[in-house]
Amino acid sequence: MSSTTQSIGAPSRRLVFSKANFRRRKIVNGIMLSLTGVLTVVALIPLFWIIAYVIYKGWQFISFAFFTQMPRPLGMVGGGIKPSIEGTIVLTTLACLFAIPPGILAAFFVAYKPNTPLGIAVRFGTDVLSGVPSIIIGIFGYALIVKPQGHYSALAGGVALAILMLPIIIRTTEEMVKLVPQNLREGSLALGSPEWKTALSVTFPAALNGIITGILLGIARASGETAPLLFTSLGSSNYSIERIVQVGLATHQNIFQIFLNIVEEPCDSLPLTLYKYSQMPYPELVSQAWAVALILMILVLAINILSRLWVQARVARMQGR
Numbered sequence: 001m002s003s004t005t006q007s008i009g010a011p012s013r014r015l016v017f018s019k020a021n022f023r024r025r026k027i028v029n030g031i032m033l034s035l036t037g038v039l040t041v042v043a044l045i046p047l048f049w050i051i052a053y054v055i056y057k058g059w060q061f062i063s064f065a066f067f068t069q070m071p072r073p074l075g076m077v078g079g080g081i082k083p084s085i086e087g088t089i090v091l092t093t094l095a096c097l098f099a100i101p102p103g104i105l106a107a108f109f110v111a112y113k114p115n116t117p118l119g120i121a122v123r124f125g126t127d128v129l130s131g132v133p134s135i136i137i138g139i140f141g142y143a144l145i146v147k148p149q150g151h152y153s154a155l156a157g158g159v160a161l162a163i164l165m166l167p168i169i170i171r172t173t174e175e176m177v178k179l180v181p182q183n184l185r186e187g188s189l190a191l192g193s194p195e196w197k198t199a200l201s202v203t204f205p206a207a208l209n210g211i212i213t214g215i216l217l218g219i220a221r222a223s224g225e226t227a228p229l230l231f232t233s234l235g236s237s238n239y240s241i242e243r244i245v246q247v248g249l250a251t252h253q254n255i256f257q258i259f260l261n262i263v264e265e266p267c268d269s270l271p272l273t274l275y276k277y278s279q280m281p282y283p284e285l286v287s288q289a290w291a292v293a294l295i296l297m298i299l300v301l302a303i304n305i306l307s308r309l310w311v312q313a314r315v316a317r318m319q320g321r
Contacts, residue, residue: 058292061288065080066288070237070238071237074285077284082240083236083240083267083268084268084272087154087239088270090267091158091222092161095158095162095165098158099163099165103165103166107174110170111174111178126167129166130167134227138160138227141163141228141232142232144159146231146232149264152232153266154233154262154266155263156233157229157233157269160228162222165218165222168218168221171214172213173207173211176211179210180203184206185202209315210311213307216303219303220304223271223300223303224296224300226272226274229269229271229272230272235266235272236265247261248261277292
């Protein structure tokens with residue numbers, strides 16, 4: 001009788017224990033989910049606070065003239081940031097020219113030859129470079145280009161920004177190349193295609209979404225840097241591509257000479273303008289600094305949103321095929 005009672009009571013005790021354990025785990029799960037939700041909101045508060053405050057301080061000073069006019073002398077009301085916009089475009093274009101081709105080629109080599117001494121060295125150097133402070137990159141650009149040339153230039157600033165972009169492009173491209181199925185590469189090689197053609201016509205299109213995303217993120221990182229440009233491009237309020245082109249055409253210079261004149265002059269940029277105006281004792285320039293901050297924030301957000309929309313559109317188009 002006792003053994004029968006024990007055999008009947010054991011399942012009931014296990015059932016009671018399992019219900020209590022399930023109830024306890026449900027309570028703990030609810031607490032942890034609530035905690036993660038609260039901490040997520042706390043983490044997002046500074047982001048939305050910064051965005052709202054910059055919009056509040058900067059939107060009222062943005063106008064069409066603000067984008068198209070040259071800066072006024074100190075103490076005068078009005079003026080715009082045309083040199084800063086043109087300088088940012090020139091610096092970003094140069095940085096892309098110097099960083100994207102070698103970054104993609106280095107990433108493909110590291111992805112294909114990861115265990116070679118050169119591949120290990122490139123990966124280690126990329127990890128170290130991604131942690132180097134940007135001001136050190138600026139000092140390096142000063143010693144490498146500015147001092148031998150004897151003057152500040154947009155070229156030196158483009159090189160410094162390219163160095164900052166390289167780690168992002170290399171690591172992103174490398175990971176995207178590794179995600180491409182090995183069967184695609186092996187099938188192309190089995191059909192007699194050489195390694196370089198396989199990488200160009202098979203692997204590169206398959207990894208293009210991630211590569212473009214990495215490039216846009218690198219551009220967003222470089223476009224907001226100030227410290228490297230203080231030692232390389234310096235910042236000139238008189239920088240004007242229109243003026244350089246007009247002088248070049250008047251003196252019968254060819255396109256290559258005009259391009260050299262554009263990249264060899266000291267140029268301004270949006271981060272440099274923000275840095276300079278925010279320290280001025282003139283309320284008008286401080287207000288313009290808030291407007292520049294808003295433009296920079298919109299630029300970075302637009303690049304990030306554009307990269308995501310581009311990837312989503314490309315994926316949808318490929319799935320539609």
